[in-house]
Amino acid sequence: MTPRPLLPILVAAALAAGGQAPARTTLIRHALLIDGSGAPPRRADVRIAGDRIAAVGQLAPGPGDVVVDADGLALAPGFIDTHSHHDRGLEAAPDALAMVSQGVTTIVAGQDGGGADLASLFARLERQPAAVNVASYAGHGAIRERVMGDDFKRHATAAELERMKALVKTEMDAGALGLSTGLEYDPGIYSAPEEVVALAKVAAGAGGRYASHIRSEDRSFWEALDEAIAIGRATRMPVQISHLKLGMHDLWGQADKVIGLLDRARASGVQVTADIYPYTYWQSNLGVLYPKRNYADAVETAFVLEHVALAQDIIFTRFRGHPDYTGKTLADVARLRGTNAAKTLMDLLAEPDGDSAGIVAKGMDEADVERLIRWPYANVCSDGQSSGLHPRGFGAFTKVLGPYVRDRKLFALEEAVRKMSSLAAANTGLARRGLVAPDSFADLVLFDPAVVADRADFGNAQAPSIGIHTVWVNGQVVFKDGRTTGAHPGRPLRREAAQKNR
Ligand SMILES: [Zn+2]
Numbered sequence: 001m002t003p004r005p006l007l008p009i010l011v012a013a014a015l016a017a018g019g020q021a022p023a024r025t026t027l028i029r030h031a032l033l034i035d036g037s038g039a040p041p042r043r044a045d046v047r048i049a050g051d052r053i054a055a056v057g058q059l060a061p062g063p064g065d066v067v068v069d070a071d072g073l074a075l076a077p078g079f080i081d082t083h084s085h086h087d088r089g090l091e092a093a094p095d096a097l098a099m100v101s102q103g104v105t106t107i108v109a110g111q112d113g114g115g116a117d118l119a120s121l122f123a124r125l126e127r128q129p130a131a132v133n134v135a136s137y138a139g140h141g142a143i144r145e146r147v148m149g150d151d152f153k154r155h156a157t158a159a160e161l162e163r164m165k166a167l168v169k170t171e172m173d174a175g176a177l178g179l180s181t182g183l184e185y186d187p188g189i190y191s192a193p194e195e196v197v198a199l200a201k202v203a204a205g206a207g208g209r210y211a212s213h214i215r216s217e218d219r220s221f222w223e224a225l226d227e228a229i230a231i232g233r234a235t236r237m238p239v240q241i242s243h244l245k246l247g248m249h250d251l252w253g254q255a256d257k258v259i260g261l262l263d264r265a266r267a268s269g270v271q272v273t274a275d276i277y278p279y280t281y282w283q284s285n286l287g288v289l290y291p292k293r294n295y296a297d298a299v300e301t302a303f304v305l306e307h308v309a310l311a312q313d314i315i316f317t318r319f320r321g322h323p324d325y326t327g328k329t330l331a332d333v334a335r336l337r338g339t340n341a342a343k344t345l346m347d348l349l350a351e352p353d354g355d356s357a358g359i360v361a362k363g364m365d366e367a368d369v370e371r372l373i374r375w376p377y378a379n380v381c382s383d384g385q386s387s388g389l390h391p392r393g394f395g396a397f398t399k400v401l402g403p404y405v406r407d408r409k410l411f412a413l414e415e416a417v418r419k420m421s422s423l424a425a426a427n428t429g430l431a432r433r434g435l436v437a438p439d440s441f442a443d444l445v446l447f448d449p450a451v452v453a454d455r456a457d458f459g460n461a462q463a464p465s466i467g468i469h470t471v472w473v474n475g476q477v478v479f480k481d482g483r484t485t486g487a488h489p490g491r492p493l494r495r496e497a498a499q500k501n502r
Pocket of ligand 1: 112183213242243
Protein backbone atom coordinates (compact mmCIF):
# COMPACT_ATOMS: atom_id res chain seq x y z
CA MET A 1 0.00 0.00 0.00
CA THR A 2 1.28 3.43 -0.86
CA PRO A 3 1.32 5.68 2.19
CA ARG A 4 -0.59 8.88 1.81
CA PRO A 5 1.74 11.83 1.26
CA LEU A 6 2.28 13.53 4.55
CA LEU A 7 3.19 16.99 3.37
CA PRO A 8 -0.26 18.40 2.54
CA ILE A 9 -1.50 17.31 5.96
CA LEU A 10 1.41 19.04 7.67
CA VAL A 11 0.82 22.19 5.63
CA ALA A 12 -2.88 22.17 6.49
CA ALA A 13 -2.14 21.58 10.16
CA ALA A 14 0.42 24.33 10.27
CA LEU A 15 -1.88 26.77 8.53
CA ALA A 16 -4.80 25.82 10.76
CA ALA A 17 -2.59 26.50 13.76
CA GLY A 18 -1.89 29.94 12.37
CA GLY A 19 1.72 29.08 11.67
CA GLN A 20 3.60 29.21 8.43
CA ALA A 21 3.76 26.38 5.98
CA PRO A 22 6.89 24.25 6.43
CA ALA A 23 9.66 25.17 4.02
CA ARG A 24 9.29 23.30 0.74
CA THR A 25 12.01 22.47 -1.69
CA THR A 26 11.93 22.94 -5.43
CA LEU A 27 14.10 20.87 -7.74
CA ILE A 28 14.78 22.38 -11.14
CA ARG A 29 15.94 19.49 -13.31
CA HIS A 30 17.65 19.26 -16.69
CA ALA A 31 18.69 22.89 -16.89
CA LEU A 32 21.43 24.35 -19.02
CA LEU A 33 23.07 26.06 -16.08
CA ILE A 34 24.79 29.40 -16.71
CA ASP A 35 25.89 30.05 -13.17
CA GLY A 36 26.83 33.74 -13.47
CA SER A 37 30.57 33.24 -12.96
CA GLY A 38 31.30 33.33 -16.67
CA ALA A 39 31.91 29.57 -16.75
CA PRO A 40 30.57 27.76 -19.83
CA PRO A 41 27.01 26.46 -19.68
CA ARG A 42 26.65 22.96 -18.25
CA ARG A 43 23.86 20.46 -17.62
CA ALA A 44 22.79 20.63 -13.99
CA ASP A 45 19.93 20.47 -11.53
CA VAL A 46 19.33 23.09 -8.84
CA ARG A 47 17.48 22.63 -5.56
CA ILE A 48 15.85 25.59 -3.84
CA ALA A 49 15.08 25.38 -0.12
CA GLY A 50 13.21 28.34 1.32
CA ASP A 51 14.86 31.49 0.00
CA ARG A 52 18.22 29.88 -0.76
CA ILE A 53 19.86 27.63 -3.27
CA ALA A 54 20.49 24.39 -1.39
CA ALA A 55 22.35 22.32 -3.98
CA VAL A 56 23.67 22.40 -7.53
CA GLY A 57 24.69 19.33 -9.51
CA GLN A 58 23.24 16.04 -10.67
CA LEU A 59 20.37 15.75 -8.18
CA ALA A 60 17.70 13.10 -7.73
CA PRO A 61 14.21 14.17 -6.65
CA GLY A 62 13.59 13.68 -2.96
CA PRO A 63 10.42 13.60 -0.88
CA GLY A 64 8.97 17.08 -0.66
CA ASP A 65 10.63 18.26 -3.85
CA VAL A 66 8.37 20.17 -6.21
CA VAL A 67 9.99 19.23 -9.51
CA VAL A 68 10.30 21.72 -12.35
CA ASP A 69 11.55 20.26 -15.62
CA ALA A 70 13.69 22.94 -17.27
CA ASP A 71 13.83 20.81 -20.39
CA GLY A 72 17.22 22.13 -21.45
CA LEU A 73 16.37 25.83 -21.08
CA ALA A 74 19.02 28.15 -19.65
CA LEU A 75 18.96 28.72 -15.90
CA ALA A 76 20.85 31.79 -14.69
CA PRO A 77 21.05 33.97 -11.61
CA GLY A 78 18.32 36.60 -11.56
CA PHE A 79 19.61 39.73 -13.25
CA ILE A 80 20.69 42.72 -11.19
CA ASP A 81 19.89 46.13 -12.64
CA THR A 82 22.60 48.31 -11.14
CA HIS A 83 21.18 51.61 -12.41
CA SER A 84 17.40 51.66 -12.28
CA HIS A 85 14.61 54.19 -11.89
CA HIS A 86 11.94 51.49 -11.69
CA ASP A 87 11.55 52.10 -7.96
CA ARG A 88 9.32 55.07 -8.81
CA GLY A 89 6.45 52.89 -9.97
CA LEU A 90 6.96 49.98 -7.59
CA GLU A 91 4.55 51.07 -4.87
CA ALA A 92 1.67 51.31 -7.35
CA ALA A 93 2.68 48.22 -9.35
CA PRO A 94 4.57 45.86 -7.03
CA ASP A 95 4.37 42.98 -9.52
CA ALA A 96 7.28 44.72 -11.27
CA LEU A 97 6.34 43.48 -14.75
CA ALA A 98 8.91 45.67 -16.54
CA MET A 99 11.67 44.09 -14.49
CA VAL A 100 10.72 40.44 -14.02
CA SER A 101 9.60 40.02 -17.64
CA GLN A 102 13.21 40.59 -18.68
CA GLY A 103 14.66 38.45 -15.87
CA VAL A 104 15.59 41.24 -13.45
CA THR A 105 15.22 40.23 -9.79
CA THR A 106 17.08 43.08 -8.05
CA ILE A 107 17.12 46.79 -8.83
CA VAL A 108 19.53 49.37 -7.48
CA ALA A 109 17.82 52.71 -6.94
CA GLY A 110 18.86 56.09 -5.54
CA GLN A 111 20.71 56.89 -8.74
CA ASP A 112 22.03 60.11 -10.22
CA GLY A 113 22.14 61.76 -6.82
CA GLY A 114 18.49 61.00 -6.10
CA GLY A 115 18.35 58.56 -3.16
CA ALA A 116 17.04 59.93 0.13
CA ASP A 117 15.46 58.78 3.38
CA LEU A 118 16.41 55.17 2.86
CA ALA A 119 15.26 54.19 6.35
CA SER A 120 11.68 55.02 5.31
CA LEU A 121 12.07 53.43 1.88
CA PHE A 122 13.35 50.17 3.32
CA ALA A 123 10.71 50.13 6.07
CA ARG A 124 7.99 50.59 3.47
CA LEU A 125 9.43 47.80 1.32
CA GLU A 126 9.26 45.54 4.36
CA ARG A 127 5.63 46.46 5.03
CA GLN A 128 4.61 46.39 1.36
CA PRO A 129 7.11 44.23 -0.48
CA ALA A 130 7.41 44.14 -4.25
CA ALA A 131 8.25 41.24 -6.54
CA VAL A 132 11.89 42.35 -6.80
CA ASN A 133 14.65 43.17 -4.32
CA VAL A 134 15.61 46.83 -3.96
CA ALA A 135 18.98 48.25 -2.94
CA SER A 136 19.77 51.95 -3.02
CA TYR A 137 22.48 54.54 -2.93
CA ALA A 138 22.32 57.72 -0.89
CA GLY A 139 21.97 60.63 -3.28
CA HIS A 140 24.24 63.65 -3.19
CA GLY A 141 21.69 65.84 -4.99
CA ALA A 142 18.86 64.95 -2.63
CA ILE A 143 21.07 65.63 0.39
CA ARG A 144 22.32 68.90 -1.11
CA GLU A 145 18.75 69.99 -1.78
CA ARG A 146 17.72 69.21 1.78
CA VAL A 147 20.50 71.36 3.17
CA MET A 148 20.59 74.23 0.67
CA GLY A 149 16.95 74.34 -0.51
CA ASP A 150 16.35 76.66 -3.45
CA ASP A 151 19.61 78.49 -2.84
CA PHE A 152 21.76 75.83 -4.52
CA LYS A 153 23.42 77.65 -7.42
CA ARG A 154 26.67 78.11 -5.53
CA HIS A 155 29.27 76.22 -3.54
CA ALA A 156 28.24 74.99 -0.11
CA THR A 157 29.51 76.73 3.02
CA ALA A 158 31.56 74.83 5.57
CA ALA A 159 28.54 74.59 7.86
CA GLU A 160 26.34 73.28 5.05
CA LEU A 161 28.96 70.71 4.16
CA GLU A 162 28.99 69.47 7.76
CA ARG A 163 25.22 69.02 7.66
CA MET A 164 25.50 67.14 4.36
CA LYS A 165 28.17 64.86 5.81
CA ALA A 166 25.89 64.03 8.73
CA LEU A 167 23.07 63.17 6.31
CA VAL A 168 25.34 60.91 4.25
CA LYS A 169 26.26 59.12 7.48
CA THR A 170 22.57 58.71 8.36
CA GLU A 171 21.83 57.17 4.96
CA MET A 172 24.85 54.89 5.18
CA ASP A 173 23.64 53.71 8.61
CA ALA A 174 20.24 53.00 7.04
CA GLY A 175 21.91 50.65 4.55
CA ALA A 176 22.88 52.71 1.50
CA LEU A 177 25.34 50.97 -0.81
CA GLY A 178 27.29 54.21 -1.05
CA LEU A 179 27.00 57.69 -2.47
CA SER A 180 25.53 58.44 -5.88
CA THR A 181 25.96 61.72 -7.68
CA GLY A 182 24.21 63.34 -10.62
CA LEU A 183 26.71 66.05 -11.37
CA GLU A 184 25.12 67.03 -14.68
CA TYR A 185 21.86 67.87 -12.88
CA ASP A 186 20.64 70.53 -10.50
CA PRO A 187 21.64 70.87 -7.74
CA GLY A 188 24.73 68.62 -8.02
CA ILE A 189 26.18 70.52 -10.97
CA TYR A 190 26.86 73.55 -8.74
CA SER A 191 28.93 71.58 -6.24
CA ALA A 192 32.67 72.04 -5.96
CA PRO A 193 34.66 68.84 -6.55
CA GLU A 194 35.91 69.24 -2.95
CA GLU A 195 32.34 68.97 -1.66
CA VAL A 196 31.83 65.69 -3.50
CA VAL A 197 35.15 64.29 -2.24
CA ALA A 198 34.30 65.24 1.35
CA LEU A 199 30.92 63.49 1.16
CA ALA A 200 32.38 60.51 -0.66
CA LYS A 201 34.87 60.09 2.17
CA VAL A 202 31.98 59.71 4.62
CA ALA A 203 30.51 56.96 2.44
CA ALA A 204 33.94 55.34 2.12
CA GLY A 205 34.44 55.45 5.88
CA ALA A 206 31.26 53.42 6.27
CA GLY A 207 32.46 50.81 3.79
CA GLY A 208 30.44 52.21 0.90
CA ARG A 209 31.12 52.90 -2.74
CA TYR A 210 30.71 55.72 -5.25
CA ALA A 211 28.41 55.68 -8.28
CA SER A 212 28.34 58.70 -10.53
CA HIS A 213 26.40 60.18 -13.36
CA ILE A 214 29.51 62.18 -14.12
CA ARG A 215 29.66 65.96 -14.49
CA SER A 216 29.61 65.82 -18.28
CA GLU A 217 28.86 63.06 -20.78
CA ASP A 218 29.64 65.32 -23.73
CA ARG A 219 31.57 68.62 -23.76
CA SER A 220 33.75 67.97 -20.70
CA PHE A 221 33.60 64.19 -20.72
CA TRP A 222 37.30 63.50 -20.16
CA GLU A 223 37.58 65.90 -17.21
CA ALA A 224 34.41 64.41 -15.74
CA LEU A 225 35.83 60.91 -16.02
CA ASP A 226 39.02 62.12 -14.33
CA GLU A 227 36.98 63.61 -11.48
CA ALA A 228 35.26 60.27 -10.82
CA ILE A 229 38.56 58.39 -10.90
CA ALA A 230 40.15 60.98 -8.59
CA ILE A 231 37.37 60.35 -6.06
CA GLY A 232 38.25 56.66 -6.11
CA ARG A 233 41.89 57.53 -5.57
CA ALA A 234 41.17 59.98 -2.72
CA THR A 235 38.72 57.71 -0.89
CA ARG A 236 40.11 54.27 -1.84
CA MET A 237 36.58 53.09 -2.52
CA PRO A 238 35.21 51.44 -5.66
CA VAL A 239 33.84 53.77 -8.33
CA GLN A 240 31.02 52.85 -10.70
CA ILE A 241 30.63 55.11 -13.74
CA SER A 242 26.88 55.22 -14.32
CA HIS A 243 25.53 54.48 -17.81
CA LEU A 244 28.92 54.90 -19.50
CA LYS A 245 28.60 56.67 -22.83
CA LEU A 246 30.26 58.89 -25.40
CA GLY A 247 27.35 61.33 -25.54
CA MET A 248 28.34 63.79 -28.23
CA HIS A 249 28.95 63.45 -31.96
CA ASP A 250 32.50 64.80 -31.62
CA LEU A 251 33.35 61.99 -29.17
CA TRP A 252 32.10 59.14 -31.32
CA GLY A 253 34.69 56.55 -32.21
CA GLN A 254 36.73 57.01 -29.03
CA ALA A 255 35.54 54.00 -27.05
CA ASP A 256 39.02 52.46 -27.08
CA LYS A 257 40.43 55.63 -25.57
CA VAL A 258 37.83 55.45 -22.76
CA ILE A 259 38.67 51.83 -22.06
CA GLY A 260 42.41 52.59 -22.10
CA LEU A 261 41.87 55.36 -19.56
CA LEU A 262 39.76 53.16 -17.29
CA ASP A 263 42.21 50.26 -17.56
CA ARG A 264 45.12 52.54 -16.63
CA ALA A 265 43.17 53.79 -13.60
CA ARG A 266 42.55 50.19 -12.55
CA ALA A 267 46.21 49.31 -13.03
CA SER A 268 47.11 52.24 -10.77
CA GLY A 269 44.90 50.89 -7.98
CA VAL A 270 41.52 52.58 -8.51
CA GLN A 271 38.76 50.01 -8.60
CA VAL A 272 36.73 51.67 -11.35
CA THR A 273 33.91 49.85 -13.13
CA ALA A 274 30.86 50.92 -15.14
CA ASP A 275 27.35 50.05 -16.12
CA ILE A 276 25.85 50.58 -19.55
CA TYR A 277 22.57 50.10 -21.39
CA PRO A 278 22.32 48.85 -24.98
CA TYR A 279 20.78 51.88 -26.68
CA THR A 280 22.05 54.92 -28.58
CA TYR A 281 19.31 57.13 -27.13
CA TRP A 282 19.51 58.59 -23.63
CA GLN A 283 16.63 59.98 -21.60
CA SER A 284 16.76 63.13 -19.53
CA ASN A 285 15.40 66.68 -19.57
CA LEU A 286 15.82 69.58 -21.96
CA GLY A 287 17.94 71.61 -19.54
CA VAL A 288 20.72 69.00 -19.45
CA LEU A 289 21.68 70.01 -23.00
CA TYR A 290 23.03 73.29 -21.55
CA PRO A 291 25.61 72.72 -18.79
CA LYS A 292 25.78 76.46 -18.14
CA ARG A 293 21.97 76.71 -18.20
CA ASN A 294 22.37 79.59 -20.66
CA TYR A 295 19.18 78.73 -22.51
CA ALA A 296 18.88 82.08 -24.29
CA ASP A 297 22.35 81.87 -25.84
CA ALA A 298 22.06 81.43 -29.61
CA VAL A 299 25.67 80.32 -30.02
CA GLU A 300 25.26 77.64 -27.36
CA THR A 301 21.97 76.54 -28.94
CA ALA A 302 23.60 76.18 -32.36
CA PHE A 303 26.36 74.14 -30.72
CA VAL A 304 23.82 71.85 -28.99
CA LEU A 305 21.98 71.11 -32.22
CA GLU A 306 25.14 70.48 -34.24
CA HIS A 307 27.23 68.53 -31.73
CA VAL A 308 25.15 67.10 -28.88
CA ALA A 309 21.83 66.04 -30.43
CA LEU A 310 20.26 66.81 -33.79
CA ALA A 311 16.76 68.32 -33.90
CA GLN A 312 15.38 65.18 -35.57
CA ASP A 313 16.99 63.03 -32.83
CA ILE A 314 15.38 64.81 -29.84
CA ILE A 315 11.96 63.34 -28.96
CA PHE A 316 9.70 64.89 -26.33
CA THR A 317 8.42 62.46 -23.69
CA ARG A 318 6.61 64.89 -21.39
CA PHE A 319 6.11 68.63 -21.53
CA ARG A 320 3.82 70.38 -19.08
CA GLY A 321 1.78 72.82 -21.13
CA HIS A 322 2.38 70.92 -24.37
CA PRO A 323 1.02 67.40 -23.95
CA ASP A 324 0.57 67.28 -27.74
CA TYR A 325 4.35 67.36 -28.17
CA THR A 326 4.76 63.90 -26.64
CA GLY A 327 6.32 61.59 -29.20
CA LYS A 328 7.24 64.43 -31.55
CA THR A 329 10.80 65.43 -32.37
CA LEU A 330 12.15 68.93 -31.95
CA ALA A 331 12.24 69.12 -35.75
CA ASP A 332 8.52 68.18 -35.87
CA VAL A 333 7.66 70.80 -33.27
CA ALA A 334 9.65 73.48 -35.11
CA ARG A 335 7.67 72.68 -38.27
CA LEU A 336 4.39 72.91 -36.34
CA ARG A 337 5.42 76.28 -34.98
CA GLY A 338 6.52 77.47 -38.40
CA THR A 339 10.05 78.30 -37.35
CA ASN A 340 13.50 76.71 -37.07
CA ALA A 341 14.75 74.25 -34.48
CA ALA A 342 17.10 76.66 -32.70
CA LYS A 343 14.41 79.29 -32.13
CA THR A 344 11.95 76.60 -31.05
CA LEU A 345 14.43 75.19 -28.54
CA MET A 346 15.15 78.61 -27.02
CA ASP A 347 11.46 79.56 -26.94
CA LEU A 348 10.53 76.31 -25.19
CA LEU A 349 13.31 76.75 -22.65
CA ALA A 350 12.03 80.24 -21.89
CA GLU A 351 8.72 78.76 -20.75
CA PRO A 352 8.13 77.89 -17.09
CA ASP A 353 9.30 74.28 -16.56
CA GLY A 354 10.73 74.26 -20.09
CA ASP A 355 14.07 73.00 -18.81
CA SER A 356 12.44 70.07 -17.04
CA ALA A 357 10.60 68.88 -20.16
CA GLY A 358 11.36 65.19 -20.64
CA ILE A 359 13.22 64.09 -23.75
CA VAL A 360 14.89 61.08 -25.26
CA ALA A 361 17.71 61.94 -27.61
CA LYS A 362 20.16 60.08 -29.80
CA GLY A 363 23.53 60.94 -28.35
CA MET A 364 25.57 57.79 -28.88
CA ASP A 365 26.98 55.77 -31.72
CA GLU A 366 26.08 52.08 -31.91
CA ALA A 367 29.70 50.99 -32.49
CA ASP A 368 30.76 52.77 -29.28
CA VAL A 369 27.95 51.21 -27.27
CA GLU A 370 28.99 47.77 -28.51
CA ARG A 371 32.67 48.40 -27.76
CA LEU A 372 32.03 49.80 -24.26
CA ILE A 373 29.62 47.03 -23.28
CA ARG A 374 32.30 44.47 -24.12
CA TRP A 375 34.71 45.94 -21.55
CA PRO A 376 35.11 43.13 -18.98
CA TYR A 377 34.28 45.49 -16.07
CA ALA A 378 31.10 46.90 -17.65
CA ASN A 379 27.88 45.35 -16.41
CA VAL A 380 24.44 45.72 -17.99
CA CYS A 381 21.91 48.18 -16.58
CA SER A 382 18.64 49.61 -17.86
CA ASP A 383 18.60 53.17 -16.48
CA GLY A 384 14.93 52.49 -17.13
CA GLN A 385 11.53 53.01 -15.67
CA SER A 386 8.18 51.30 -16.14
CA SER A 387 6.52 54.14 -18.05
CA GLY A 388 7.49 56.62 -20.71
CA LEU A 389 8.79 56.40 -24.24
CA HIS A 390 12.23 54.83 -23.80
CA PRO A 391 12.22 51.07 -24.46
CA ARG A 392 15.12 50.37 -22.08
CA GLY A 393 12.75 50.02 -19.12
CA PHE A 394 11.31 46.81 -20.60
CA GLY A 395 14.04 45.63 -22.95
CA ALA A 396 17.60 46.41 -21.87
CA PHE A 397 18.54 42.94 -20.62
CA THR A 398 16.75 40.94 -23.29
CA LYS A 399 18.16 43.20 -26.00
CA VAL A 400 21.62 42.15 -24.87
CA LEU A 401 20.70 38.45 -24.69
CA GLY A 402 18.94 38.38 -28.06
CA PRO A 403 20.18 40.93 -30.62
CA TYR A 404 23.63 41.53 -29.09
CA VAL A 405 24.63 38.01 -28.07
CA ARG A 406 22.64 35.50 -30.10
CA ASP A 407 22.25 37.48 -33.29
CA ARG A 408 25.41 39.59 -33.47
CA LYS A 409 27.67 37.47 -31.22
CA LEU A 410 29.25 40.43 -29.41
CA PHE A 411 30.25 38.06 -26.63
CA ALA A 412 29.38 34.62 -25.31
CA LEU A 413 26.08 33.97 -23.57
CA GLU A 414 27.86 33.13 -20.31
CA GLU A 415 29.67 36.47 -20.47
CA ALA A 416 26.35 38.27 -20.99
CA VAL A 417 24.92 36.49 -17.95
CA ARG A 418 28.03 37.37 -15.92
CA LYS A 419 27.55 41.03 -16.89
CA MET A 420 23.96 40.84 -15.61
CA SER A 421 24.63 38.90 -12.40
CA SER A 422 27.94 38.31 -10.59
CA LEU A 423 29.67 41.33 -12.13
CA ALA A 424 26.65 43.49 -11.38
CA ALA A 425 26.66 42.23 -7.77
CA ALA A 426 30.39 42.90 -7.47
CA ASN A 427 30.06 46.39 -8.95
CA THR A 428 27.41 47.30 -6.38
CA GLY A 429 28.66 45.33 -3.38
CA LEU A 430 25.71 42.96 -3.12
CA ALA A 431 26.53 39.71 -1.32
CA ARG A 432 25.07 36.25 -1.98
CA ARG A 433 23.35 37.42 -5.17
CA GLY A 434 24.45 36.97 -8.76
CA LEU A 435 25.63 33.35 -8.68
CA VAL A 436 23.83 30.04 -8.84
CA ALA A 437 25.71 28.39 -5.99
CA PRO A 438 24.82 26.76 -2.68
CA ASP A 439 23.79 29.28 -0.01
CA SER A 440 23.17 32.05 -2.55
CA PHE A 441 19.70 33.56 -2.46
CA ALA A 442 17.42 31.79 -4.90
CA ASP A 443 16.99 34.59 -7.43
CA LEU A 444 16.82 32.72 -10.73
CA VAL A 445 15.72 33.14 -14.31
CA LEU A 446 14.84 30.33 -16.69
CA PHE A 447 14.95 31.44 -20.31
CA ASP A 448 15.23 30.17 -23.85
CA PRO A 449 18.49 31.41 -25.43
CA ALA A 450 17.15 30.61 -28.90
CA VAL A 451 14.11 32.86 -28.46
CA VAL A 452 14.89 35.51 -25.87
CA ALA A 453 14.62 39.06 -27.24
CA ASP A 454 13.32 42.50 -26.43
CA ARG A 455 10.06 43.65 -27.99
CA ALA A 456 9.96 47.21 -26.66
CA ASP A 457 10.81 49.99 -29.07
CA PHE A 458 10.13 53.70 -29.35
CA GLY A 459 6.70 52.96 -30.80
CA ASN A 460 5.74 50.61 -27.97
CA ALA A 461 8.07 51.08 -25.04
CA GLN A 462 6.09 48.85 -22.67
CA ALA A 463 6.06 45.72 -24.83
CA PRO A 464 7.26 42.81 -22.67
CA SER A 465 10.16 40.70 -23.85
CA ILE A 466 9.89 37.16 -25.15
CA GLY A 467 11.77 34.03 -24.16
CA ILE A 468 11.77 34.54 -20.37
CA HIS A 469 9.97 31.48 -18.94
CA THR A 470 10.13 31.55 -15.15
CA VAL A 471 11.63 33.96 -12.65
CA TRP A 472 12.21 33.26 -8.96
CA VAL A 473 12.96 35.86 -6.29
CA ASN A 474 14.11 34.60 -2.88
CA GLY A 475 12.83 31.15 -3.82
CA GLN A 476 9.35 32.19 -4.97
CA VAL A 477 8.04 32.29 -8.53
CA VAL A 478 7.18 35.89 -9.50
CA PHE A 479 6.84 35.46 -13.28
CA LYS A 480 5.80 32.46 -15.33
CA ASP A 481 4.57 31.93 -18.89
CA GLY A 482 4.33 35.61 -19.67
CA ARG A 483 2.55 36.69 -16.50
CA THR A 484 3.42 37.97 -13.07
CA THR A 485 2.18 35.65 -10.33
CA GLY A 486 1.24 38.26 -7.74
CA ALA A 487 3.93 36.99 -5.34
CA HIS A 488 5.93 39.79 -3.71
CA PRO A 489 8.96 38.12 -2.10
CA GLY A 490 11.34 41.02 -2.83
CA ARG A 491 13.30 42.54 0.01
CA PRO A 492 15.16 45.72 0.77
CA LEU A 493 18.86 44.95 0.39
CA ARG A 494 20.85 46.96 2.89
CA ARG A 495 24.61 47.22 2.61
CA GLU A 496 26.21 44.28 4.42
CA ALA A 497 28.00 46.33 7.08
CA ALA A 498 24.80 48.20 7.93
CA GLN A 499 22.95 44.89 8.28
CA LYS A 500 25.41 43.72 10.90
CA ASN A 501 24.80 46.86 12.95
CA ARG A 502 21.07 46.32 13.06
ZN1 LIG B 1 21.96 59.29 -15.02
